[in-house]
Amino acid sequence: MTPGPVLLEGRHVTQRFRLPNGQVLEALRDVSLSVCEHEVVALVGPSGCGKSTLLRLFAGLARPAEGTVEYRGRPLDGVLGAAAMVFQSFALLPWFTVTENVAMGLEARGVDGAVRRDAVARAINLVGLDGFEQAYPKELSGGMKQRVGFARALAVAPEILLMDEPFGALDPLTAENLRSQVVDLWRDQSTGVNTLVVVTHSVEEAVFLAGRIVVFGSHPGHVREVLVNPIPYPRQERTPEFEAMVDRLHAVLTATLLPEPAPAAPQRLIPFPRVHVSEVTGLLDHLLTRPDGKGHVFELAEDLGVDYDRMTAVVRGAEQLGWVTTPGEIVQLTLAGREVMAMADSARKDAARARLKKHPLFGRIIAMLTENEGAVEDEEVLADITIYFPFIPAESLFQTIVEWGRYAELLDHDAAAERLMLAEAVEGTSDVRAD
């Protein structure tokens, strides 16, 4: 099917949220994207890149702070009637039966009586849930629940089907099965669905489903690149062209997620990724088992059973500590990394401490603490972080700092008094500000 005229279009869309702690977070900045008839568009990118936000804007569930969203050239006013939505958490009403859940959208569209019964029966039949009409969601498995979610969306015969990580909460087997059924449903003219927009975390899923893959970057969310995927449907996962497309997408994502460090600004403050100590050492451990201590970032993600988003965060953490380097998509254990893994626990902590002291962000916080006799209120640190990293939720970055600071015995935190302190070992050491 060739893409037709433009159905949905976001023009220069910017969206902001206020976090409970008062911080205003920009989720999307100046995003322009159009979706055409007979098209499948996948939105991929790291978490917090605003792809789900854009999907909600397309559905008319929220209004953009700036810019417009148009359907067939007319600005959206309220929820888009031509679209239906499938949610990662299924979003079924527990007190409704399968039939009642599937019928949710029909009444408001003026479908009544026998026509409604037919539409519900047809939708239930399409997703293969016959026999479960009177069941309640809690009696169904995850995969079957999501089938109800699809049936509910299909029952209204929507022009556009918006899907927010629809297979994210399912086990891999169920997800694969449901995924190919979605493609069948889309290709089947009788369902009325002719356009799909899917938010996904999985590279394979994006390549399997989409004709166009939009890669988002984060902090704040923006469109990095748009890939056209010309593989004809139905697609087979193990073909060379499929693999080639996956590799291309990997390359684009790596460039987004693991950008080459800018050489001009070595002292620029960079946020430390939200990763745990054990994740970084786990990665190094795994790299040690590989020939030459290196691996492709997406292979590593697969081996370790985490998604690429998480994997790249861990890699960035290890990179900031100087324990790996990332030439392109390759993650390479450095000499320092090998040394660290050969050390005993306490020596490893010392090595981490030496590295973190040189890290611009930790260095700044240590300097701040030293100036204030070794202790600062949480609020002050949070305010400082917010100024430097307005696009990152400050609370979670703060927690990461505390965790790493504690691990390296650099920092200590009093949760009751809400104060961040220098750990006793570092107090009075002169090399803190020397670097």
Next chain:
Amino acid sequence: MKPLRLPPVLTAPGIRRLGLADVAILCLLGGAIAALVAFAREFEAPFRQAVQIDLRPSALPRYTLYSLARGVIALAISYLFALGFGWAAAKSRAAERVLLPMLDILQSIPVLGFLPGLVLGLMSLFPTRNIGLELAAILMIFTAQAWNLALSFYNSLKTLPDALRDACKVAGWRASRTFWQLEVPAAAQGLVWNGMLSMAGGWFFLMVNEAFRLGDRDFRLPGVGSYMSVALDQGNVPAMALAMLAMVAMIVSVDQLVWRPLVVWVEKFRLDETSGGEGGAPTSWVLEFLRHARLPRRAALLQRRAYRTARRAARPFERPLAIAGPVILRGPRFALGHPVARWVGGALLALGVALAAALGAWQIWLLLRHLGARDWGALLGSAALTFGRVMGAVILSTAWALPAGVLIGRSPRIARLLQPVIQVVASFPAPMLFPLVVLAFQRAGVGLGLGAVALMVLAGQWYILFNVISAVAAIPEQLKDAANAFQLPRLARWRSLYLPAAFPALVTGWVTAAGGAWNGSIVAEYIEAGGTLRTTPGLGSLISDATARANFPLLAGGIVLMSLIVVGWNRFVWRALAGWAQTRFGMAQ
């Protein structure tokens, strides 16, 4: 061991930071007191002979039903209030900023103090009938029922998953449909459990609501509460016993016929799917019976058919409305959407509230001006006495309810056995027992000064017990396993597991128990038993005495002082304690 379903731990009232909104609300409240008093003075109602209470046992069922009807009507009003209030507070950030502090304050002030003004005001509106008195009684019950319901509904709305809301929006549901089919069902569990607590709380002041004296006037409504108070006046012991029996019978039947079935039925509306599974969920023989019966099902079918017919009949009217609606709403929508209009509207609203608050403060000042230095001295002195008693009551209640709660809560078997019993006992209005307790104390040679503390224990202890049971029962099984695996000695087990786990809930229990004790002081320090009046100095007796002597400035002063103490203590002491307990001992990780 089957898992046990227990009521959720109560939400703590008054653990919010003191803000400008609080000041405004306190002032408004002062205005309300002053207005009520002024109203009552303006329209002196003609003196009417009080209803004669018939002490024959045959009259008792009728009286009990009267009392029950008042409780039920009040509960219905409370539910309506809770739905409206919770919805407004959850939907509008501006409303939230005003409504939540208001809720906190309203649920922590001594509502009983408002009774005289309320009665006089309403009596003067309906001078020839008992309607005014009835309305006042129902309103008083309402004030004991409504707040936790509203808070529960608000909390459910706030914790509703976004995806469910989105799903309803995408389905094109109107706000009203989302309300009845998503928001109310999702809140149903909390609403039913809290309704149960509210009903019990509503009985607390039954006796005072149905029979009280103001100056030389005697206000009386037919009911089991007034039956009891007449029996007490006459020292008629068999009648007293009968009244208590009737009360217990009513509480048990309402529990079995209404609350049990409801609790079982709302299991259907759980949002999380951690269902109790086999046998863990509560059961109800009444619901089983209804489910097996034919008639209710027939009725439901008929009702559904009738509803459909009505909808079909209404359809011709819906269309013009659907067309006209957006046109009519265009103006307001524009006005609300426009930033300048919004700003002006907001400013006008804030100004209105500020003016009303200023007026309230002025009015209460006019009333309080009549109080001399000696009055204030008396007020402060008695406040100190009552404060001491309240704290004593909290300590005494904790001394027995904490260990008992831990013992009950850690054993699902004991909890299952005792839970229904405790629920009924806790629903029994403690003030009914006050005169008997006082007589018993008198025989033992203890005066009311100390005796009142025991009475206030009766008024507040259950909150502590319930909260501790719930918290201990909610300790993760693995933590208990760990304690067993490491063979923790008994003392260490209490010190390192049960007490810390119960502590946050205990603090919540203290907040509520202290509130109950303050409220209880009004009836505990001023008791008529066996035809004689016993009082002991304290803020509660001062309020009661001012009521009896129709000394309005002193009454207003007493209420204002008690409100300030309770709200201030909540905001500064309990709040700090609750925050510390949560960060230090909270189970959430």
